[in-house]
Amino acid sequence: MKAVLFDLFGVIARVQSAESQGVLERTAGCDPDRFWEAYWSQRPPYDRGELDGPAYWQKVCARPGVPLDARLTADLIAADLASWSGIDQRMVELLGLLDDQGFVLGLLSNIPEELAARFEATQPWMGRFAVRGLSCRIGSAKPEAAAYQWCLRALGLPPQDVLFVDDRAENVRAARELGMQGHVFTSPEGLRAVLEAPSP
Known part of the structure; x- marks a missing residue:
């Protein structure tokens, strides 16, 4: 070797803790099950660099119908980065x-x-x-x-x-x-x- x-x-x-996952759920403000289904379904193209952070969160939030603006996008990106740190x-x-x-x-x-x-x-x-x-x-x-x-x-x-x-x-x-x-x-x-x- x-x-x-x-x-x-x-x-x-x-990996993400339950506490950090809770922060993400509260930040998104939608049903947790729908949130995580959208979160993981869009993760492969995000991981591959096919999407940047704002584009990823636009796709994630579109599925449960969460209105997304620049402030919420920034908050979600920050909470996500913190959850994996x-x-x-x-x-x-x-x-x-x-x-x-x-x-x-x-x-x-x-x-x-x-x-x-x-x-x-x-x-x-x-x-x-x-x-x-x-x-x-x-x-x-x-x-x-x-x-x-x-x-x-x-x-x-x-x-x-x-x-x-x-x-x-x-x-x-x-x-x-x-x-x-x-x-x-x-x-x-x-x-x-x-x-x-x-x-x-």
Whole structure:
């Protein structure tokens, strides 16, 4: 293993909490079920960079019929960015350790441009990644094979030399189908055990 390719959300960054989801629901001011159905249905094109923030929220709010103006658009974008901004400091420390040990680090994340820019501007540890496969910039998203292949080309390594770490089994399975090593993330301790295990 020469490189570790990380997912971001659910591994290094935390997924939305119930509290942050509640802020989004109250900001939108509509039925929560209809809101989340619209939110997730429009997320793939947003993650791929096909929509910017205002266009994404226009589509989301159109489905439940929420009147949208510039102020509400800005409030929804801000609440959404905040909802995805929690960090697991234990994983940040592990990134530093792996970097210091000479591993090549990469990132493969389904993420919209506004959120990617926020992480790059506020999280110094993003600089540890030699490769950043951000869906909004590479035009493909997990679990599409093209997303992993983009990262492998950028890393310049054969797939068997790369460990892919993600909290979703389907994403890890897609990486393994391309010949990469894979680990379904559940905790920093579980990942450390995999990294410290002797090679077969």
